[in-house]
Amino acid sequence: MDHVIEIKGLRKVYRDFWYRPKVIAIDRLDMEVKKGEIFGFLGPNGSGKTTALKLMLGLIFPTSGKIRILGKVPTDVRIKEQIGYMPEESYLYGFLNADETLDFYGKLNGIPRARRKERIEKVLDIVGLKHARKRRLSDYSKGMSRRISLAQVLLKDPDLVLLDEPTIGLDPVVSREVKDVILGLKSEGKTVVLSSHLLSEVQTVCDKIAILCEGKLIKEGNVDELLTVNGETEIVASGLKQEDISRIKDVISSSGGKFISSGHPKETLEGLFIKSIKEKQESKSN
Amino acid sequence: MRKIGFSVIYFVLVSVIFILNYTFEHTAMVSYSFWNITRAVLLIFAVIVFPLLNRRIYSIAVTVLKEELRKKTLYVIFIFVALLVSLIHVFGKIAPANQHVFVGEMGLSGITLFGLLFGVFMSSTAMYKEMEKKTVYVLLSYPVSRQEIVMGKFIGNMISILLFSFLLSLIFVVSLLVRFGPINSVIVYSCFALMLEFVVIVAIATTTSTMLSSTSNIVFVIIIFLLGHMTEKITHIASRLEAQRLKEAAEVFVRVLPDFKRFEFKDALSLGTVIEPSVIIASLSYALFYSAVALIIGMLIFRRREVDRL
Structure with a gap:
């Protein structure tokens, strides 16, 4: 099975009490996700990202169109053993502790006691x-709630992981840890579908993206391909002097090209933050 | 189990018992007492034992029980009612001529109040709270069917209410034994019948919580509780109606309503008549069968319920 998710002509219309169409949440969505991919759903609030995930999980039903998850319809409970879902907030039972929570979900997933x-x-x-x-x-704090929510996903060791805004409301350190877990899942050959409106997050972890707006798919493709600026070349080098840069500029103009800019590459704010926190923690432990 | 599905087997089991009941009640193939006991045993298996054999339903039921046992307000109500029923004999002095009856009725009313409060408030929010708090999102991402969730919720709530009402009944009966010595068996039967009534209330409330909001459902179940105790009066009023259509509609309405009079033995208590165990067994069968039908409806509703639409 090459495609883990297949969606064709998917439409979801929410109706009012009198069954009149109220909102078109998803409008003729076509998409496919291959095994082992990290697929990102992008879009502003209310664009239909969460609705698409709910449809994939069988929480709600499509108005028209087809969805196949791991080759079966989303309402087929047999596929749920292989699907992990982390909602946008921790929708777990507050009266249970972490051990009891994981034990409960482990039992539901049919994991034998010793393995559980x-x-x-x-x-x-x-x-x-x-x-x-x-x-x-x-x-639990918000960060801890997200972690336990992620834990119930990992507990299943699923083939397909659906993450709804996985890092929203988290501090950059926890956010980085979640991203590392997502990349770890990819290295294990798992398929991950995540919805987010945090563009940097999607860019860091996703292979493929789909941009949704008002329920419609407006762009889909490989992240590298979509973000590549054709016709321009970027060179990153170290140990160059000012005269070397001048010579490079001459080479570019003699080759018929146009020099656009040069400068020192900048670290991301996220990278700087995590580095500073880690240095502080290391100095404290030493 | 996974291929056929829990709800299908459940439906078949309940239907078979219904057909057998219809057959045996209208023919003389087996004696009434034999079928009365067999029917109760079959229903206990179908409605309680069979769902509990399903590990997913069992896990959900245990979690529901844990939730209830960790509610502090429940213990406050329980202690209050327990004190009330254990000290109820003090009020017996109000009616010195008929202390046994008065104290018995008061105690049973106390247990009914507790069961109604606990049963209605606990079960009326059972499914709706899952949707409102969105915990059902995660639950449905596991290999558990919607029907199993409804059944797990019912079983968990039923065990909780049976546990607490049993403890209350025990406190009540022991306090009567201490105060008056040997007591009328009708009181013991009434306590058991009340527990059956609570099972029906939990089943109805669980079913309606798949479609009604918590507040609407609490009001709805309380209305059903009151109407269920007035079936005789409604039948009487219906019999005096002149319009045939209206009469038939009223009869159907009474048939659909739970007949809570089956669980009420106040007349026997005040008149001092004896209740045969067969009556209690028949009431048990009625409670379980009514609950099973209510739950099948609940499972059917929740099967196609969009859980993000409240």
Whole structure:
């Protein structure tokens, strides 16, 4: 099976009490996601990203069109063992603690007791919640809630992971950790579909993107291809002097090209923040 | 199990019991007492044991039970009612001539109040709260069917209410034994019948919570509770109607309503008549069968419910 997700002519219309069309949330969406890809849904608020994920999970039903997830319809419960879903907020039971939460979802997924125990230890370690495993989720901070939500996804060891705004509301360090987990899933050959309106996040982790606006697909393709500015070449070099740069400019103009700019590349603010925090933590531990 | 689906087997089991019941009640193939007991056993298996054999339903039910057991307000209400029913004999002095009956009725009313409050408020929000808090989103991303979620919620809530009403009944009966010595068996039967009534309330509330908001559902279930206790009066009024169509409609309405009079033995308590165990067994079958039908409707509604539309 090459395509993990196949969507054809998908349409979702929300109706009012009198069954009159109220909102067209998704309008004739066609898309395919291949195995092992990290696919990003981009779009402003209310563009239909979350609705598309809900349709893929069978939480709501399409007005028309077809959806096949892992070769089956989304309402087929048999495929759910292989799907992990992290909603935009932690929609877990506040009266349970982390251990009980993971044990409950592990049981629902049919993971045998011994393996469940082993997996719970592993995922709590990955998300860094071992110290708070006996605390009720209602007492968790936003960051911790996102981590436990991610933990229930990892617990299943799913083939397909659906993430709705996975880093929204998180500080840059936790956000980076979540992105690392997503990249880790890719290296394990898992397929990841994430919806986000944080463009840098999508650019960092996604192979392919689809841009939605008012329920319509307005752009789709490979991230590298879409972002490549054709007709321009970027050279990054180190150890050059000012006269070397002048010589390069001469070479460019003698070759018929046009020199546009030169300067020192800048680190991202996210990178700087994480580096500073890590340095501080390391100096504290030393 | 996965290929056929829980709800299909559940529906078949309940239908088979219904057909057998219809056959045996209209023929003399087996004796009434034999079928009365067999029917109750079959219904206990179909409505309670069979769902609990499903590990997903069991897990959801256990989680619901944990949720209820961790609610502090529940314990406050429970302690208040427990004190009320254990000290109810103090009020017996108001009616010195008929202390047993008065105290019995008061205690049973206390348990009914607790069961109604607990059952209505707990179950009326069962499915709606899952949708409102969106916990159902994560639940449905697991290999659990919508029907299993409804059933898990019902079983969990049913066990919670049975547990607390059993404890209340025990406190009540023991306090009567301590105060008056041997007590009328009708009181014990009434306590059991009340527990059956709570099961029906939980089933109705769970079903309607798949489509109604929490507040509307609480009002709806309380109305059903009141009407269910007035079936005899409604039938009486219907019999006096002149318009045939209206009469028929009223009869259908009464048939659809849960007949809570089946779980009420106040007359037997005040008249001092004996209740046969077969009556209680028949009430058990009625409660389980009514609950099963209500839940099948709930499962059908929730099967196509868009969980993001409240």
